[in-house]
Amino acid sequence: MWRSLFAGFCSVGLLVACTGGEQSVRATGLVYCSEGSPDSFNPQISTSGTSYDASAHPLYNRLVDLDPDTGEPQPALAESWTVSRDGTRWKFKLRREVQFHRTAWFTPSRPFNADDVLFSFERQWRPRHPFHRVSGGNYAYFANIGLGELLTGIVKRGEHEVEFQLREANSSFLTMLSMEFASILSAEYAEKVLQAGQPQQLDQLPVGTGPFQLVRYDHGAFIRYEANPRYFAGVANVKRLVFAITPDASLRLARLRAGECDVMAQPSPAHLPLIRQNSKLKLYSQPSLNISYWAFNTRRPPLNDARVRQALSYAVNRAAILDAVYFGAAELAKSPVPPLVPGHDHALQDFRHDPARARELLREAGYGNGFTLDIWAMPVSRPYNPNAKKMAELIQDDLRQIGVNARIVSFEWRDFLRRLRLGEHDSVLLGWSGDLNDADNFLTPLLSCEAIRAGSNRALWCNDEFDNLLNEARSSRDLALREQHYRAAQELFKAQAPWLTIAHSTQFLVARQSIQGLRQSVSGGVYFHHAERRP
Amino acid sequence: MNSRFVQRFISHPAALPALFGLLLILLLAVLGHALSPFNPVLVDPHAQLLPPMWQAGGVAAHPLGTDDLGRDMLSRLLHGARLTMGSATVALLLALVAGVLLGSIAGLAGGLPDLLLRRCMDVLLAFPSILLAILLSLAFGGGMTACVMAVAIALTPHFFRVCRDGLCEELGKDYVSAARLDGAGPVSLYLQTLLPNLAAPIVVRGTLAFSTAILDIAALGYLSLGAPAPTPEWGNLLASAHDFIQLAPWTVTLPGLAILVTVLCANLVGDALRDAVNPRGANP
């Protein structure tokens, strides 16, 4: 018996020994433990950072990119551009010989050209476009940013030349074109799937021009990419790239520590000290443009009463949340607009933790005996909120102090977002990662009446005065006047309290020391084009 | 007979310590509310993830440390003892009553009822407690009730077998025939002659089933198929500690140790009882 046991242990040791070294597959492959499943592989129809990280960054390119350091627009699929003197006509010269992905489901017959640009924007812009209604027809970002109203025409001036015509000059137009929703898809592929009667395939089996191409997506388990061998900006070092979908932050770290993945998204702030101590791991961080909030469904009683919303805001001890959920890696948010962003109201009066005041407000509103409330806590961790369930538990505890009985509700992520869009919630803990250093980017997509239609206004809050302020701010050329409008809008927001703003967090990324050349994206993901493994 | 039984029980080396251990744990479970220093669901943001007092950074106020929300581990474990052992006991008693009742019917009636009941038990054996808990939570909504029911149903066939097989064996023995000849009616024969002889194997089975019940209840709690989230059931404690295994190992080791010690004591007592009842050392 002992002999067989001994032999068993020896073979186990051998196993460990001979698979521990560097091998071909491991040397040229990279596994990224991501935090959730993408809702599609088309950034035009997604709004979640998770989907952008899995689609826009590895699979597609835009006409222009922003320089990560200076924020200046750089050529990407557009080689160069010129703008008319009045600033309303932008002419882009397109890069030649850019090849679309050759995959199991599509073989391109021609390189990228102007038709692809037209297709990519007109799908989102023209309600009559054959693809406009495909996959839900919800182009939240395109709509929120107001590109539909800004554009008057997109004209093909040649095989490799496109002109964008605007209603008025807009200084952030190039920045808009660098955003994820402005990714360029293949018109030829679209034509093919349309003829096959499967137009929604365009959004699920993607074909782009990016550094990686999709091999297989196993729903909820992994996304397998391979390097695009014809990538115009140089073939990626990493030959096989896998996103291992791991919603559990603790399991993500365990996988990273055990060497099952090389890079992980969004470590739980609780684990930061552990990661800093570990000499095999490297921590990347950047201050982020994000906001975590608790939105009240303002269409449901008793939350349609501003006093009730204020009372709930007074009841929550947010300092404790920062400690327990973010472990200090965040700052208290008093406005939806982060302090770094121009237009943030530094003088804004914030709710302090005051249960007595909360009870008083509830009495005034006629709910002295309390009520029952659902808190929806998202099932995944995002940079703005690493642990919504824990946050919900803390809030539940705070609400008990003022006689409000809270129930914590959660669904699978996709289901969760779908139900939210239908407005089935009482209140929800959610957040937003902005991609522009612009106050409008935090207010219009989340709190305007238009955003209710787009399905991203979680409070279902529509206030005409607030919308007017935002419109005036957008159209004013005078920076001071513009900021004044934004400050007024934030004060109105605070008085009406459709949300309780909770935190602006710091974004983290962890990688094994041997991985180099990573770059963090603003939405919390990673660019893998230049990543490589150093022994 | 009785004193010989006690002697045999005591002669088992680990029997007495295990019995005392089990009684102590039961006592702690009953008195848990009075003994625990804190409210087990009390959140304290200033005392998060404190290690046990014998480790660096631990404090005497929380002798076993705190969890990620600053809840006192000792209090949670004490309350958990009551929840876990309480529901295990309920499940055990339900299974015992159902198993003995059905087993007696099958054993006494024989023939078709016996066959049908045995088939039913085979059907139940096809459903492990987790599967049952999943199905019950689907049909009747989840929570503690479904969990206890599932464990009880999964345990019933064990008692059924002990009782039925025991009865079949006893019925063929001479003393039963003698009692019959004496004119004992079926009811009095069952209650006065057969049941006392079955009591010992049933108690042995019950002690061993108790440990199974605790393990199952904790397992279901771990998979969130049992008590709802903030309840400090032992399996629940482990489930919520799962996220902190890398950061605060004690939140994982302590509830697990609690389960291990309890189940170990129950198993030791069960083993000693079985050896005492059946000195030849045949198996369950």
Add this chain to the structure above:
Amino acid sequence: MTARLGRQLLALLSTLLGVSLACYLLRQQMPEQAAPSVLGFGRYLLDLLQGQFGLDQNGDAVLHGFLAVLPASLELLVSASLLAVLIGIPAGVSAARRHQQWLDRLVGAFTLVGYSVPVFWWALLLVLWFSLTLDWTPVSGRISFLFDVEARTGFILIDTWLARDAYALEAFLDALRHILLPTLVLALLPMAMIARVTRAAMVDALAADYIRMARGQGIPEWRLVWIYALRNASQPVVAVLSLQLSALITGLMLVESIFSWPGVGKWLLDALSRGDYAIVQGGALLLAIVLVVMNFSMDLLRLWLSPPERGRRR
């Protein structure tokens, strides 16, 4: 023999009928379902016989999904059972031969702990030690995400061999590394059970008259122990195993959930948390059917192993 086999088959069929009835009754308890009726059950049975176990949320057949995840579970179950037998039986036999000595006590203590450890806790401890502290083994899944192994048989250890590319060996070793911890965890309970029952049965068998007679005739000791006695002792081992099969399945589901092992248990639990009730109902029934069939084959094995009964029925 044939008659007995026939009766066993009849028992199998009636048990399967009972299992479907139980699932049908539970299903009708759900909201939006009609009250149970004989006609309804008939229709349900007819569907089952045609292999229709329902459709999941994406409109795929539940049976298809079940068959896709079953090999992963079977693979783990087989490797754990093998380990349990390979260690449990020698341990039990050695303990019986040195009855009441230190080895016997050691095996006794080990089996007792093996019985009493909560599987999920044991799994977490092993992960904490082997994967996180020592960095030896992966913590989840069947193979590194980097390998794209074509599922031909569904058994990853076989599929990696079948995939005749340059990375076959690397993939196979990686798969072995992945199955190591789940196997160790899952094998603990059956290992303890086997060691314990083997020990008890062997103590009896070694004391039996025929062994003493055989020993007197000069038959070598190893033959006595490992062939004659063990064969007689194997019947109670199988009997206990079949009674504990459901405990093994419980352990399997826990292990799959902890190690993200893509088998039946994880599939069912994920479906439950997703709210895909068709999978839960159909999958639970299918798993129960598999269990009944496994129990049946254990019965057959026992029948084959037991000479007295064979003799009687001949």
